[in-house]
Amino acid sequence: MINKWFKVEVFNNHQEIADYVGSIISTDAVSETFNIALSGGSTPRTVYSFLSEFKKPYIPWDGIKFFWGDERCVPPDDAESNYLMAKESLLDKIGIANDQVYRIKGENNPEAEKERYNKIVLSNTSGIFDLMFLGLGTDGHTASIFPNQMELFNTEQVCAIAVHPVTGQVRITLTGRIINASKKILFLVTGSEKSQILYDIIYQKGAWNKYPASYVRPIDGKVIWILDRKAAALI
Numbered sequence: 001m002i003n004k005w006f007k008v009e010v011f012n013n014h015q016e017i018a019d020y021v022g023s024i025i026s027t028d029a030v031s032e033t034f035n036i037a038l039s040g041g042s043t044p045r046t047v048y049s050f051l052s053e054f055k056k057p058y059i060p061w062d063g064i065k066f067f068w069g070d071e072r073c074v075p076p077d078d079a080e081s082n083y084l085m086a087k088e089s090l091l092d093k094i095g096i097a098n099d100q101v102y103r104i105k106g107e108n109n110p111e112a113e114k115e116r117y118n119k120i121v122l123s124n125t126s127g128i129f130d131l132m133f134l135g136l137g138t139d140g141h142t143a144s145i146f147p148n149q150m151e152l153f154n155t156e157q158v159c160a161i162a163v164h165p166v167t168g169q170v171r172i173t174l175t176g177r178i179i180n181a182s183k184k185i186l187f188l189v190t191g192s193e194k195s196q197i198l199y200d201i202i203y204q205k206g207a208w209n210k211y212p213a214s215y216v217r218p219i220d221g222k223v224i225w226i227l228d229r230k231a232a233a234l235i
Helices: 014-028 042-054 082-094 110-125 147-153 192-203
Strands: 006-011 034-038 064-068 070-072 131-134 159-163 170-174 184-189 222-228
Touching (some): 014 034, 014 222, 034 082, 064 082, 070 082, 110 170, 192 222
Parallel strands (some): 034 131
């Protein structure tokens, strides 16, 4: 039985997912300012592209501030930059002004940047995002909180330095404290390679409690798992 504190929505393709995400943003982004934390990954890239192409006229983009849930410690023009991906697939296409964009500066010293972004997040959002996009790794990680750094879900920090357990790549991530303070969280998950771990997390089976994504449980907000049929095959 699926837990009542989250919702699962299944779609046929990325365009249907983008239509659904667009309807959420257009409905929710009615206040003077609306804060969104973007995620990296191939699925968000495709969804962002569809949003910029098909939903541009229907979303009040001028009132939205864009942040990032995590970033690789690379320059903003690096192919692995989450900022660059969002810039090319969404921000440039919808004409977002520079003062609406609050990127994690992956080219900076990680310790200094962690502290700088901590201040940026708190001063602009008070630690509460209106909407947060998250992905799911095949190891159960989300944002850049990996299974070997589960303490990042319990820390009082706003931002933390994370290290990819396989590649050793250094990243900066929002912590569980900030993720779970969000008003609404959208997990974007596609592909059959995610189906088993998704099943384990949603139904709390197998090694579910070792997966960081299992601990995304907002204090007062909502979680929506947005899936394609391949990812949802076992649900």
